[in-house]
Amino acid sequence: MATPSLLPVVLAADNFPACAAYPSHHPDTGEVYVPFHIAPADHAARLSPVGLLRPAVLAALDGDAAFVSHRAGNAVECVTFAPDVLAGGRQAMDKAIADTAARWRAAGLFTPALAGWRDELYAIYASPRSAAFATPPRGGWRNAAFACERAACAVWGFATFGVHMTAYEGEGGSMKIWVPRRSPTKATWPGMLDNTVAGGITAGMTPRDTMIKECDEEASLPASLVEARLRNVGLATYWYITKAGFLQPEVEYLYDLPLPPRDSADYVLPRPHDDEVESFHLMTVPEVIEALHRGEFKPNCGIILVDFLIRHSLITPENEPDYIEICWHMRRRLGVGMPA
Amino acid sequence: MATPSLLPVVLAADNFPACAAYPSHHPDTGEVYVPFHIAPADHAARLSPVGLLRPAVLAALDGDAAFVSHRAGNAVECVTFAPDVLAGGRQAMDKAIADTAARWRAAGLFTPALAGWRDELYAIYASPRSAAFATPPRGGWRNAAFACERAACAVWGFATFGVHMTAYEGEGGSMKIWVPRRSPTKATWPGMLDNTVAGGITAGMTPRDTMIKECDEEASLPASLVEARLRNVGLATYWYITKAGFLQPEVEYLYDLPLPPRDSADYVLPRPHDDEVESFHLMTVPEVIEALHRGEFKPNCGIILVDFLIRHSLITPENEPDYIEICWHMRRRLGVGMPA
Numbered sequence: 001m002a003t004p005s006l007l008p009v010v011l012a013a014d015n016f017p018a019c020a021a022y023p024s025h026h027p028d029t030g031e032v033y034v035p036f037h038i039a040p041a042d043h044a045a046r047l048s049p050v051g052l053l054r055p056a057v058l059a060a061l062d063g064d065a066a067f068v069s070h071r072a073g074n075a076v077e078c079v080t081f082a083p084d085v086l087a088g089g090r091q092a093m094d095k096a097i098a099d100t101a102a103r104w105r106a107a108g109l110f111t112p113a114l115a116g117w118r119d120e121l122y123a124i125y126a127s128p129r130s131a132a133f134a135t136p137p138r139g140g141w142r143n144a145a146f147a148c149e150r151a152a153c154a155v156w157g158f159a160t161f162g163v164h165m166t167a168y169e170g171e172g173g174s175m176k177i178w179v180p181r182r183s184p185t186k187a188t189w190p191g192m193l194d195n196t197v198a199g200g201i202t203a204g205m206t207p208r209d210t211m212i213k214e215c216d217e218e219a220s221l222p223a224s225l226v227e228a229r230l231r232n233v234g235l236a237t238y239w240y241i242t243k244a245g246f247l248q249p250e251v252e253y254l255y256d257l258p259l260p261p262r263d264s265a266d267y268v269l270p271r272p273h274d275d276e277v278e279s280f281h282l283m284t285v286p287e288v289i290e291a292l293h294r295g296e297f298k299p300n301c302g303i304i305l306v307d308f309l310i311r312h313s314l315i316t317p318e319n320e321p322d323y324i325e326i327c328w329h330m331r332r333r334l335g336v337g338m339p340a
Numbered sequence: 341m342a343t344p345s346l347l348p349v350v351l352a353a354d355n356f357p358a359c360a361a362y363p364s365h366h367p368d369t370g371e372v373y374v375p376f377h378i379a380p381a382d383h384a385a386r387l388s389p390v391g392l393l394r395p396a397v398l399a400a401l402d403g404d405a406a407f408v409s410h411r412a413g414n415a416v417e418c419v420t421f422a423p424d425v426l427a428g429g430r431q432a433m434d435k436a437i438a439d440t441a442a443r444w445r446a447a448g449l450f451t452p453a454l455a456g457w458r459d460e461l462y463a464i465y466a467s468p469r470s471a472a473f474a475t476p477p478r479g480g481w482r483n484a485a486f487a488c489e490r491a492a493c494a495v496w497g498f499a500t501f502g503v504h505m506t507a508y509e510g511e512g513g514s515m516k517i518w519v520p521r522r523s524p525t526k527a528t529w530p531g532m533l534d535n536t537v538a539g540g541i542t543a544g545m546t547p548r549d550t551m552i553k554e555c556d557e558e559a560s561l562p563a564s565l566v567e568a569r570l571r572n573v574g575l576a577t578y579w580y581i582t583k584a585g586f587l588q589p590e591v592e593y594l595y596d597l598p599l600p601p602r603d604s605a606d607y608v609l610p611r612p613h614d615d616e617v618e619s620f621h622l623m624t625v626p627e628v629i630e631a632l633h634r635g636e637f638k639p640n641c642g643i644i645l646v647d648f649l650i651r652h653s654l655i656t657p658e659n660e661p662d663y664i665e666i667c668w669h670m671r672r673r674l675g676v677g678m679p680a
Contacts, residue, residue, distance in 0.1 A: 009632045009642040014578035014669040139661030207657050231653040235667040238354035251664060253657055292349045302349040311651060313571040317547050317593055317679075321479030322347035324591060324678045327575040329347075329354040331671035338664045339657075 022052055022335030023239070031245065034058055035078045036156060038093075038145055039086055039131035040070055043078040047127035050145065050337040052157030052247055053079055060109055066096035086131070093132075093146035097124075101152040112244040113154045116187050121147040123203040124158045125337035141339045147203045154246040159336050160200060163211040164304045165230070165255040167196040167221070167270060169262070169282070175312065177288055177305075178259075178270050180219070180277040182298070189298040193291055194277070195305065196257065196270060197221070207253035208232070218277055219270035221257070231256045233311060236304050236330045249334040252304060256311075285314055303330050362392055362675030363579070371585065374398055375418045376496060378433075378485055379426055379471035380410055383418040387467035390485065390677040392497030392587055393419055400449055406436035426471070433472075433486035437464075441492040452584040453494045456527050461487040463543040464498045465677035481679045487543045494586040499676050500540060503551040504644045505570070505595040507536040507561070507610060509602070509622070515652065517628055517645075518599075518610050520559070520617040522638065529638040533631055534617070535645065536597065536610060537561070547593035548572070558617055559610035561597075571596045573651060576644050576670045589674040592644060596651075625654050643670050 025032045035049030043049070053061070058076055061067045066085050069076045085092045105114045123144035128136040132145040153160050167178040178196045182189055199214035201207060211230060215221040233254050240248040260266050270280045283291070289309070292302050307330050309315040310323075317323045365372045375389030383389070393401070398416055401407050406425050409416045425432045445454045463484035468476040472485040493500050507518040518536045522529055539554035541547060551570065555561040573594050580588040600606050610620045623631070629649070632642050647670050649655040650663075657663045 004633060009635075009637075010646055010666050010669045014580070014643060014672055232656040233651050233653065235650075235664065237664070237668070240354070293344060295349075297349075303354060306350055310575075311573050313573065316572040317575075322680060324575060324577070325680060326347055326350050327671060328577070328673045329350045331667060332354055333668045333673075340662060340665060 021048060021333070026241075026245075029245070031055065033157065033247070034076050037078050037080045037130075038126050039080050040068075040078070041131045042127065042129075043070070043080070045129065047129055048335055048337050049078070050124055050126050050156075050158060052336065054157070054245060054247070057110070057155055060104060061100070064100055066100060090132075090146055097146055097148050097152075097156075101149050101155070104152075104155070110155045110246075112242065113246050114151055116151040118150045120150040120200070121203045122150050122153055122158070122160055122200065124148050124153075125339050127337060128340050138340075141206070143337075143340055144203065145337070150200060150202075154242065154248045157247040157249070157336065159249040159251060159334055159338065161207070161251045161253070161339075162198060162200045163207050163214065163255065164195045164198040164236070164252045164301070165211055165215065165257055166305070166308045167219070167257040167259055169259050172313075173285075175314075176282045176284055177308075178219075178280055179283045179288065179291075180270075180272070180280050183275055183278045186276060191278075193297045193301065195301045196280075198252075198301070201253075211253075211255050215257075217274050218272075219280070220273040221268060221270055225260075225266060225268050226257065229257055229260070231258070234307070236300075236307055237332050237334055238300065238303055238330060239332050239334065240300065249332075249336055250300065251334070251338070252300065254304060254307065256308070285309070306330065361388060361673070366581075366585075369585070371395065373497065373587070374416050377418050377420045377470075378466050379420050380408075380418070381471045382467065382469075383410070383420070385469065387469055388675055388677050389418070390464055390466050390496075390498060392676065394497070394585060394587070397450070397495055400444060401440070404440055406440060430472075430486055437486055437488050437492075437496075441489055441495070444492075444495070450495045450586075452582065453586050454491055456491040458490045460490040460540070461543045462490050462493055462498070462500055462540065464488050464493075465679050467677060468680050478680075481546070483677075483680055484543065485677070490540060490542075494582065494588045497587040497589070497676065499589040499591060499674055499678065501547070501591045501593070501679075502538060502540045503547050503554065503595065504535045504538040504576070504592045504641070505551055505555065505597055506645070506648045507559070507597040507599055509599050512653075513625075515654075516622045516624055517648075518559075518620055519623045519628065519631075520610075520612070520620050523615055523618050526616060531618075533637045533641065535641045536620075538592075538641070541593075551593075551595055555597075557614050558612075559620070560613040561608060561610055565600075565606060565608055566597065569597055569600070571598070574647070576640075576647055577672050577674055578640065578643055578670060579672050579674065580640065589672075589676055590640065591674070591678070592640065594644060594647065596648070625649070646670065 033052040036051040037043045037049050068082050069079050085096045125143050126132045126145035128143045137143045169176050180194045182192050182194050184191045197214050197218045201210045212226050215226045233256050236252045373392040376391040377383045377389050408422050409419050425436045465483050466472045466485035468483045477483045509516050520534045522534050524531045537554050537558045541550045552566050555566045573596050576592045
């Protein structure tokens with residue numbers, strides 16, 4: 001169904017031009033980020049870049065025949081694919097990104113990021129007006145320009161996309177939330193608390209399909225129950241930067257799963273299925289808030305639980321002094337390529 | 341109840357420093373905006389300004405003894421209260437703002453904005469670290485630095501704060517939303533569709549108290565019903581600029597009111613009370629979306645209804661191509677003084 005976009009409705013109220021797209025440098029360290037574009041024309045047209053390159057990555061790309069650094073005087077203004085890669089289209093771009101990442105990994109470069117190699121491809125989005133597309137694609141994630149190994153995205157500063165779901169029982173004061181503890185053997189954030197079900201969106205999957213698949217894989221929640229009760233409730237976007245300084249702009253599509261009453265025929269208990277989750281616990285809202293304050297949740301699960309508690313009237317302007325600042329932080333304009 | 345802030349939890353994920361606070365100029369017209377601060381020290385400390393001044397307002401302030409324009413070479417870097425106003429504290433600031441706005445109004449200046457004079461005072465917030473405060477205030481809207489007539493806020497580029505509520509019956513596909521039509525005699529947006537109940541927050545009121553009061557005044561909804569069922573669900577922030585170029589950064593605290601079933605004892609029909617609303621209509625979701633596309637809603641009601649439809653799983657990433665861009669536009673970082 002091709003629904004006409006409601007963006008004009010939103011722009012009627014938020015009608016001051018949006019400014020300040022991507023960060024050009026780190027405000028504290030001064031480290032400069034160079035935009036990575038598909039083609040020089042995209043940079044000239046001031047389109048959003050597909051990624052942001054740190055100085056070390058810029059240096060590692062020097063001499064790589066698949067990429068061109070465009071200079072203005074001494075400074076690199078942007079990096080793009082080389083003309084022959086562009087001429088080869090999507091397949092050639094996929095290969096250029098894959099070959100370069102593989103070479104870096106073999107050379108032991110960017111270890112903190114590339115050590116988590118997953119053999120999982122993520123779609124990287126260019127502006128619909130990019131030279132990558134003969135005609136501007138519209139909707140349905142058709143402006144994916146190429147793919148990149150999940151673990152390498154942070155090296156290029158590519159945005160990644162995921163889904164997060166909160167399953168809960170009851171409402172208001174009696175609400176309880178299903179919280180898993182991550183397996184102690186997981187490569188990232190072992191042993192920490194997590195959202196009920198979450199996962200990354202691999203190339204070619206929609207958010208909703210990813211969510212339904214992960215519900216089965218991570219929590220043994222049957223597709224029939226999830227499809228009937230899953231509610232899409234918004235978005236969290238945030239700029240995460242790793243301790244080593246890698247940029248990980250992230251978009252999480254958010255879902256609620258209100259579970260049926262315990263005494264109903266279709267009640268289902270979330271339980272671990274694959275080896276990602278150690279155990280599930282049903283926590284009260286005060287218990288969740290305490291665990292958040294103690295830093296027991298994986299960081300991006302914290303941001304998403306806070307969004308959940310705001311939407312469910314459990315964090316309010318009256319009980320949270322930083323209400324407005326919090327709301328802004330969970331909807332950061334990322335300024336790099338997005339589905340559109 | 342002094343709840344500890346969850347901001348650190350959110351900053352654990354959105355941990356790249358926030359940049360690009362307020363717009364320094366209009367990207368298209370080039371019109372420059374000069375920050376209005378309480379005191380020069382606030383500007384030196386790079387705190388958020390309390391407002392943004394257009395060139396015409398800057399010119400009108402020239403020679404006003406209550407204000408000082410601080411220059412760097414030929415350009416005005418910021419405007420602040422004059423030292424004797426600062427020494428007089430909040431009362432003196434209130435008076436300086438009131439006197440200046442009254443003088444402008446008497447002189448017929450800034451007519452499109454000041455013509456809507458309301459005799460209604462709004463609180464203007466400075467950074468908690470502003471020189472306006474002996475010790476940094478915390479929570480409970482205690483960082484209100486002074487007050488300003490509602491209609492004059494756009495002249496100074498002060499942020500204004502309001503509440504918006506959507507009352508609805510049913511859920512999912514069978515949901516219906518109560519939509520009022522504004523009185524044809526209203527000064528602003530006469531005859532347009534509106535959110536069920538909305539209003540501005542006057543100095544000294546909390547969002548929730550304002551909401552409960554407006555529910556009675558605009559829709560005859562009794563406080564007992566509203567207090568029991570009102571749900572705080574988030575925030576919309578947007579940069580509105582009028583045709584005449586006045587800046588109106590706005591924050592709207594958002595509420596849902598799920599009405600009880602029709603056959604229950606506490607069901608209540610919204611009906612006009614004061615002269616602001618002509619009539620209420622119960623609209624289906626497709627009817628609301630059609631009216632949004634036709635531009636029948638007052639602009640900021642459009643943005644808030646889109647947020648409602650997103651939270652209720654009626655606008656999804658699968659049916660809205662501009663989903664991410666829309667989510668960003670309804671949570672613009674405003675960069676001027678906010679409650680904190």
